[in-house]
Structures are given as structure tokens and as C-alpha cells.
Amino acid sequence: MKGFLCFLAFPNACPPGQGLALLINRNYTLLWLGGTISQIGDVLFTMMLILWVGTLLQNQSVAPLAVSGVVLAAALPALLIGPFAGVFVDRWPKQRTMRIMDALRAVLVCSLLPISGPLPLPLAVKLTIIYLVVAVVSALSQFFTPAARAILKEVVPEEQFTRASALTVGAGVFSWAIGSTCAGICYVSLGAGWAVALNAASYVCSWVLVGRMRVAAAESRASAQPTSLRRVLTELREGLRFIGGHLQLRTLLLTESLFSFGWGIVSVLAFFYITQNIHVPMSLFGLFSAVPAIGGILGTLLVDRAAAKRGATSVYARALLFAGVMVVASTIPNQAIIDLVGFTLIGIATMQAEVLVGPLVLLATPEQMVGRVFSTLGTVTTLSSFLATFLSGYVSSTLLQGVVIHLPTDELNAINLLHIGAGVLIFVGGLHASRQFKKLQ
Structure with missing residues (x-):
């Protein structure tokens, strides 16, 4: 030291x-x-x-x-x-x-x-x-x-x-x-x-x-160009046009929006799902909440080697596909042990995907555009997460309140249904990324 x-x-x-x-x-x-x-x-x-x-x-x-x-x-x-x-x-x-x-x-x-x-x-x-x-x-x-x-x-x-x-x-x-x-x-x-x-x-x-x-x-x-509102708006439009005209960046923008929306639903409903659906005591809520983070740390340790072996775009798309499947698969049984394993695997997959966003942006963007691309990506994902926070709370309290679907082994309530919807959104994002990135090969 x-x-x-x-x-x-x-x-x-x-x-x-x-x-x-x-x-x-x-x-x-x-x-x-x-x-x-x-x-x-x-x-x-x-x-x-x-x-x-x-x-x-x-x-x-x-x-x-x-x-x-x-x-x-x-x-x-x-x-x-x-x-x-x-x-x-x-x-x-x-x-x-x-x-x-x-x-x-x-x-x-x-x-x-x-x-x-x-x-x-x-x-x-x-x-x-x-x-x-x-x-x-x-x-x-x-x-x-x-x-x-x-x-x-x-x-x-x-x-x-x-x-x-x-x-x-x-x-x-x-x-x-x-x-x-x-x-x-x-x-x-x-x-x-x-x-x-x-x-x-x-x-x-x-x-x-x-x-x-x-x-x-x-x-x-430092840029010597004049700083006027018109010039700022012009440069902003240039950045947006650059993203719209670049397949890799355009794909990342849509995929990350879907992921942020889906993960926003999971995050907002985590407390209710853990304490009500799988009946975890309040004293263990922190442990269950920390499990995705533990998986996330494992994901960051594994992603470099995986990306070097299979390619960053392939690992990114597969990670989101796997995460979407696991969100749905771990939601339906309403079993604490299954969810512990599922949360860990979800944490590994989602963190691998998130690690690769930065490198994929940097490799696709010229230096004079990097700030605008990252800012646009951050704004869009924040908006998606913000909408997910509002809509998931509203829908679970109104449209889906009291809705229960009976299965042979269990039953699904509003929280289960929203979790399944979130998993589907994440999976669709991964599927879109997989199809679009194949065009780059």
C-alpha cells in the first residue's frame, strides 16, 4: 500500500x-x-x-x-x-x-x-x-x-x-x-x-x-465556437442525428431503454415481492435485496474474459436474454430459495450487460461526440426508469388490484404479473440487440 x-x-x-x-x-x-x-x-x-x-x-x-x-x-x-x-x-x-x-x-x-x-x-x-x-x-x-x-x-x-x-x-x-x-x-x-x-x-x-x-x-x-442557444441546439441535433444514423448506438439506446423500464419495475416492487409474495421476514429483507449486488460483483469479474472470447456485442445481447428469462422463471414459483438463486443469476447477467455499454459506446463514437452520446443515453434511461416507477405503482394499485391468476401449483397476483412483464421487456431488449448486432458482423 x-x-x-x-x-x-x-x-x-x-x-x-x-x-x-x-x-x-x-x-x-x-x-x-x-x-x-x-x-x-x-x-x-x-x-x-x-x-x-x-x-x-x-x-x-x-x-x-x-x-x-x-x-x-x-x-x-x-x-x-x-x-x-x-x-x-x-x-x-x-x-x-x-x-x-x-x-x-x-x-x-x-x-x-x-x-x-x-x-x-x-x-x-x-x-x-x-x-x-x-x-x-x-x-x-x-x-x-x-x-x-x-x-x-x-x-x-x-x-x-x-x-x-x-x-x-x-x-x-x-x-x-x-x-x-x-x-x-x-x-x-x-x-x-x-x-x-x-x-x-x-x-x-x-x-x-x-x-x-x-x-x-x-x-x-476546448471548443472555440461561440456559445449561443442556437449553436447549442444545433450541436445537440448533430449528436442525435449521429446516434440515429449509427446502428450500434441506435440499438443500444432502444435496448437500454427497455432494460431500464423493466428493471425499474422490478426495483420498485422489490419490497412488496420479497415481503408479501415470498413471505420473507423484514429482518431478512436487506439480505435478499443485497443478493443481486453480490451477483453483480461476480458479473463484473467474469465479463472481461467472456467479452474477449465471444465478443462484446454477443455477450451483451445474451446477458439481457438470460436476465429476462430468469426474471420470469424466478417470479412464478414464489419460492424464497429459487428467488435467491434467481436474483444472483440476474445480478450476474444484468451487470455484465451494463459493464459493456460503456465500451460499446466508446468504440462506436468519435471523441468529439462522446459527451452527447453518453448524456442522451443517460437521459433516455432515466426517463424510462422514471416512467416505470410511476406506472408500476399506479397499475398495481388500480388496474391490477385484486387480480389473481390461479395455477395448478400456485397463484399469480399483480406483483407477479408486473414482474413477468418486466422480464419480457428485458428479453425483448436482448432479442432486439442480438438481431441488430448480427448486421454488424
Whole structure:
């Protein structure tokens, strides 16, 4: 570890062989560390906000609505700003963009510190400040995230794209597990103020680590074109036309939309399916929820070799086909043991597919378009997930309420039927990808 830290700080002063612990290379290691620390802080912050808002409105009927407001405040900027952010990401130096966004996010998060203490403010004012900060931080993330994905073209060799994506996605799964686990403990033991401070500190760490990257070429490629609304819209249309005219990108956009919609249904109904359909005690809910994440980590470890052997497009399509089948197959029996195995296999397959999205985009997109492509993909998938969240809750509570289909061995209720529909959507996405990618061979 001492040699590892030495190489990051002073690569030329370290003994030979000390760089072997690096992830791909020094630049990517710094990017990975900064992103992982920042993601842990984000998850901790988001979970803490839900607990904080829920506590502020404890035993009040509007509490669920207020908590959902946090999610809405984070989602809206992705839908409204995401596509336009890609235009600027393509214009600006990626490293500088990431650092500016980290600095601004750290300052904004720190602005919540005064209201996290005993400052005598009306509840409505506190909630308004929380929503505004969440929305602006999310808006800044729309610039940071595509810049972080686009900069891979400058810091990672092309043959290492899949490995880099696997490490990044695996870090995201790990960050979610650590952040969500620590959120409740941190909030109860230390209070909201410490969670806010920790998230701000994570942005500062990311700012420092990204600044240590040596991406000199990126700093000289800022666009000199005038920034006007007309020009921005023109460049946005150019990006959309490029996606529409490229078979691989067009296929990924539709397939990821179907996957996000289907997986959004599964995620929203997970609590009800686990506790009501397969009758898992509340004390074991966290274990069942963590199983797909464990499978996801296994998926990230296996995907590099699989892609090298069978091809990235083939593995991507097959993973979604398998995931769709497993979502349906594990839903019908309503058996806890079967679901544990099914959830693990689903996690492996879906994470393999998600790891390969980044490399497939990078390989198909010229550098001057990467920001717009990633931003468009992020916006479309966010919209699909958002619609799935709303529609699945609405349909299960209205159109399918009380609907039961009796089978010889069991019965299917609204949650089962929606899960089956989600699996079919994911399978259709994989089938579409398989057919379209064959045209590229």
C-alpha cells in the first residue's frame, strides 16, 4: 500500500515494480479512486436525506410524498439538463469540467450544514432548501458523469475499455453496498450534519485525485465556437442525428431503454415481492435485496474474459436474454430459495450487460461526440426508469388490484404479473440487440 500511494503521488521516485498494484494505469487509478469515494458519499448522502426528511415529518401523512420529493428533485435535472450538458462536455476539457463540478458540489452540499443543526427555520423552508440543493447537485452531476465516462478515451487504451468499465461498475455496486449500510448508522449515531460533511469531503477527495491525473492533451481541446442557444441546439441535433444514423448506438439506446423500464419495475416492487409474495421476514429483507449486488460483483469479474472470447456485442445481447428469462422463471414459483438463486443469476447477467455499454459506446463514437452520446443515453434511461416507477405503482394499485391468476401449483397476483412483464421487456431488449448486432458482423 505504501508503494501504491507513493506511485500515485510521486511516480518517478518509486522503486521499480511498485506500479504493479495500479488499476490499468496511474490516470485510471486516480479516476477510479475519486469516483468510488464520491459515489460512496453520494449514496450515504441520498439515504441520509431520505432518513432526515422522514424524521422531520415523522407520523405525518405527507411524509411519503416529501420523501419522494427528494427522488424527484434528483431525477428532474437528468431529464431537463442531461442532453444539453453533453454538448458542453464535448466542448470543454474533461478533466477541468470534472474538477469544477466537484468543487461546486462540495460547496452546495456544505450549504446544508446550517439547517442540519438546531437552526430555527420553518419546516417548509428546510424542505425547500433540501430540494433545491439536491436539484442543483444533480444538475452538476449531469456534466460530471459524461465527462468521467468520456475521459476514458484519453486515459485508457482501447483494448482495456471493458476492464476499465468492469472496474468502474463494480465500484458502483460496492459503493452502493457500503454507503447504504453506513447511512442509517451514521445518521442515528452522528446526525445529519456529519453525513452532509462526509459527502462534501468525498467531493473534495475526488477533486484532489482527478487533479493528479496527467491528461495534458485534454486541456488544449476546448471548443472555440461561440456559445449561443442556437449553436447549442444545433450541436445537440448533430449528436442525435449521429446516434440515429449509427446502428450500434441506435440499438443500444432502444435496448437500454427497455432494460431500464423493466428493471425499474422490478426495483420498485422489490419490497412488496420479497415481503408479501415470498413471505420473507423484514429482518431478512436487506439480505435478499443485497443478493443481486453480490451477483453483480461476480458479473463484473467474469465479463472481461467472456467479452474477449465471444465478443462484446454477443455477450451483451445474451446477458439481457438470460436476465429476462430468469426474471420470469424466478417470479412464478414464489419460492424464497429459487428467488435467491434467481436474483444472483440476474445480478450476474444484468451487470455484465451494463459493464459493456460503456465500451460499446466508446468504440462506436468519435471523441468529439462522446459527451452527447453518453448524456442522451443517460437521459433516455432515466426517463424510462422514471416512467416505470410511476406506472408500476399506479397499475398495481388500480388496474391490477385484486387480480389473481390461479395455477395448478400456485397463484399469480399483480406483483407477479408486473414482474413477468418486466422480464419480457428485458428479453425483448436482448432479442432486439442480438438481431441488430448480427448486421454488424
